[in-house]
Amino acid sequence: MSKSLDFEVPVVKLREKIQELKEIAKNADVDMSTEIETLETRLQQLETKIYTNMEPWDRVQVARHAQRPTTLDYINEIFSDFIELHGDRSFGDDEAIIGGIASFNGQPITIIGHQRGKTTKENIRRNFGMPHPEGYRKALRLMKQAEKFKRPIICFIDTKGAYPGKAAEERGQSEAIAKNLFEMAGLKVPVISVVIGEGGSGGALALGVANRIFMLENSTYSVISPEGAASILWKDATLAKQAAEAMKITAYDLKAMNIIDGIVIEVAGGAHRDVQAQANELKECIHNALTELTILSETELINDRYDKFRKIGEFIEEEVEVKVDGKVDVEVEVN
Amino acid sequence: MAIRSLLSINKKKQKGVIVDRNKENSFPADLMTKCPECKKIYLSKELENNLKVCTNCDYHYKMTAWERVSILLDEGTFESFDENLRTSNPLKFPSYLEKIEIDSLKTGLNEAVLTGMGSIKGAQVVIAIMDSHFRMGSMGSVVGEKITRAIEKATEYELPFIIFTASGGARMQEGVISLMQMAKTSVALKRHSDHGLLFVSIMTHPTTGGVSASFASLGDLNIAEPQALIGFAGRRVIEQTVREKLPDDFQTAEFLLAHGQLDAIFHRKEMRDKLATIVKLHQKGGVSNV
Numbered sequence: 001m002s003k004s005l006d007f008e009v010p011v012v013k014l015r016e017k018i019q020e021l022k023e024i025a026k027n028a029d030v031d032m033s034t035e036i037e038t039l040e041t042r043l044q045q046l047e048t049k050i051y052t053n054m055e056p057w058d059r060v061q062v063a064r065h066a067q068r069p070t071t072l073d074y075i076n077e078i079f080s081d082f083i084e085l086h087g088d089r090s091f092g093d094d095e096a097i098i099g100g101i102a103s104f105n106g107q108p109i110t111i112i113g114h115q116r117g118k119t120t121k122e123n124i125r126r127n128f129g130m131p132h133p134e135g136y137r138k139a140l141r142l143m144k145q146a147e148k149f150k151r152p153i154i155c156f157i158d159t160k161g162a163y164p165g166k167a168a169e170e171r172g173q174s175e176a177i178a179k180n181l182f183e184m185a186g187l188k189v190p191v192i193s194v195v196i197g198e199g200g201s202g203g204a205l206a207l208g209v210a211n212r213i214f215m216l217e218n219s220t221y222s223v224i225s226p227e228g229a230a231s232i233l234w235k236d237a238t239l240a241k242q243a244a245e246a247m248k249i250t251a252y253d254l255k256a257m258n259i260i261d262g263i264v265i266e267v268a269g270g271a272h273r274d275v276q277a278q279a280n281e282l283k284e285c286i287h288n289a290l291t292e293l294t295i296l297s298e299t300e301l302i303n304d305r306y307d308k309f310r311k312i313g314e315f316i317e318e319e320v321e322v323k324v325d326g327k328v329d330v331e332v333e334v335n
Numbered sequence: 336m337a338i339r340s341l342l343s344i345n346k347k348k349q350k351g352v353i354v355d356r357n358k359e360n361s362f363p364a365d366l367m368t369k370c371p372e373c374k375k376i377y378l379s380k381e382l383e384n385n386l387k388v389c390t391n392c393d394y395h396y397k398m399t400a401w402e403r404v405s406i407l408l409d410e411g412t413f414e415s416f417d418e419n420l421r422t423s424n425p426l427k428f429p430s431y432l433e434k435i436e437i438d439s440l441k442t443g444l445n446e447a448v449l450t451g452m453g454s455i456k457g458a459q460v461v462i463a464i465m466d467s468h469f470r471m472g473s474m475g476s477v478v479g480e481k482i483t484r485a486i487e488k489a490t491e492y493e494l495p496f497i498i499f500t501a502s503g504g505a506r507m508q509e510g511v512i513s514l515m516q517m518a519k520t521s522v523a524l525k526r527h528s529d530h531g532l533l534f535v536s537i538m539t540h541p542t543t544g545g546v547s548a549s550f551a552s553l554g555d556l557n558i559a560e561p562q563a564l565i566g567f568a569g570r571r572v573i574e575q576t577v578r579e580k581l582p583d584d585f586q587t588a589e590f591l592l593a594h595g596q597l598d599a600i601f602h603r604k605e606m607r608d609k610l611a612t613i614v615k616l617h618q619k620g621g622v623s624n625v
């Protein structure tokens with residue numbers, strides 16, 4: 001049984017109480033079935049209420065849950081014949097990003113994803129899913145390889161961000177991320193990205209220039225962590241809960257802003273409660289997106305990606321005065 | 336604050352925009368300037384005449400976007416783009432638009448980047464110049480949109496694209512929309528590049544975060560000004576994470592050059608000449624016809 005999160009404490013407490021009653025009834029030889037039934041109905045209502053009205057901060061907690069399924073979990077559940085491919089061919093192998101080839105419903109594909117650990121030991125090896133430049137360069141190498149063999153690319157996004165370290169800077173963290181954005185724009189094969197946990201800033205986006213972007217219902221995608229935003233906004237990292245709300249980082253927020261294409265509904269209480277069911281849901285989503293994309297030509301795929309990102313942005317365009325010769329002249333007075 | 340007085344050098348009516356850049360800045364204290372690097376005190380006039388580079392230690396002061404226009408482009412050739420774009424407040428952050436308004440009045444810009452077309456020694460280029468005096472040069476929707484439109488124009492007219500970056504990164508007040516501007520500008524650059532066109536990125540102090548991790552690092556040539564701070568993560572964040580002492584020159588242009596991350600560092604005095612040469616060397620049909 002996984003650890004309970006703050007917002008679900010009432011559910012957990014009620015569940016324990018029912019269990020307790022059942023024990024008492026068994027030993028005391030009294031009929032308490034009516035009481036238990038009433039409580040179980042209430043539990044169901046409570047679960048529905050709590051799990052369908054999750055606050056942004058609750059979702060952050062679920063997204064960060066230690067037992068939340070990782071890229072590898074989904075690889076195992078959704079794909080077959082997976083063969084992991086290592087290394088960037090110039091510096092090393094960054095285990096914060098995992099990649100390889102596999103088949104999806106019989107179709108060869110390339111998979112690339114951030115990879116967290118589930119234990120402290122694994123997290124140290126995988127640097128808590130925070131890549132160095134060689135991780136992004138490995139990802140790019142595998143994308144170009146996929147392009148050569150005309151394989152679609154599935155990316156799983158699950159990182160707090162690119163690693164902020166000395167070596168990372170020395171080896172060009174910025175350039176590695178930038179190059180991925182640039183090269184992904186030109187890929188001649190379908191690219192699908194799914195945010196499965198935390199999508200933190202440029203380090204997440206570096207696997208995110210896709211034709212279709214999905215988010216698991218309780219995942220987040222943001223320019224800065226809620227803690228980081230709180231300390232900049234209000235000089236107080238403990239106000240992360242408010243920041244999570246203000247920064248609009250949930251799947252529903254991003255869908256409303258038209259940045260992502262769809263939300264993958266999670267099993268009640270979060271993906272960690274039933275990995276297999278969650279994987280099935282995700283599998284269907286990927287299948288549908290691939291079906292849509294495989295009919296597009298190489299040029300159409302590139303243009304589709306262009307148009308997708310080209311339209312993101314909110315601003316006001318003031319009317320300009322058009323001169324007779326067709327030249328646009330802006331009349332703006334500042335003072 | 337002496338550098339502010341330099342704001343007046345480009346006071347002539349720029350394409351459609353009337354701004355009095357002189358008003359609040361012409362107070363007597365501006366007569367003298369103390370270099371933050373070598374502490375030498377000299378006449379501000381001296382600094383102005385030296386392209387805002389310390390005559391003693393070569394410290395490169397920050398420049399406004401308009402100042403760069405005047406030292407880089409052929410006189411009277413610059414035509415500014417998209418001054419009619421205005422910042423909105425998608426996340427409804429309190430007092431965000433007020434801050435934009437203040438910086439807009441201060442700099443005479445509609446946002447943290449000035450874009451347009453002009454010529455360098457006769458060669459037509461599309462240019463974008465970020466201005467760190469405007470919200471630390473941070474990138475929100477308007478910055479992303481102006482840069483993207485400029486790149487698209489360069490692609491359309493088959494012109495080189497040149498950018499001077501100066502930015503603290505993505506603008507937090509526009510949340511994930513700011514983050515996505517990194518992708519938007521990058522897809523536009525990819526298309527420009529696929530047309531065989533030249534992109535030169537010149538990173539000036541400071542170029543960090545999301546700007547560093549997108550267009551700033553995507554030049555066919557990545558250039559920097561001396562001593563410019565360039566990096567992905569902030570120094571303090573790194574120090575807290577790794578708990579080790581970072582070298583004094585960490586994330587400077589010179590540090591990046593030594594680690595193979597830059598093509599070259601150009602002194603401000605040679606910037607116009609070198610850029611003109613780079614553009615010339617990339618002209619279609621070779622250099623003989625120039």
Ligand SMILES: [Zn+2]
Nearest residue numbers: 370373389392
């Ligand atoms: Zn000096």
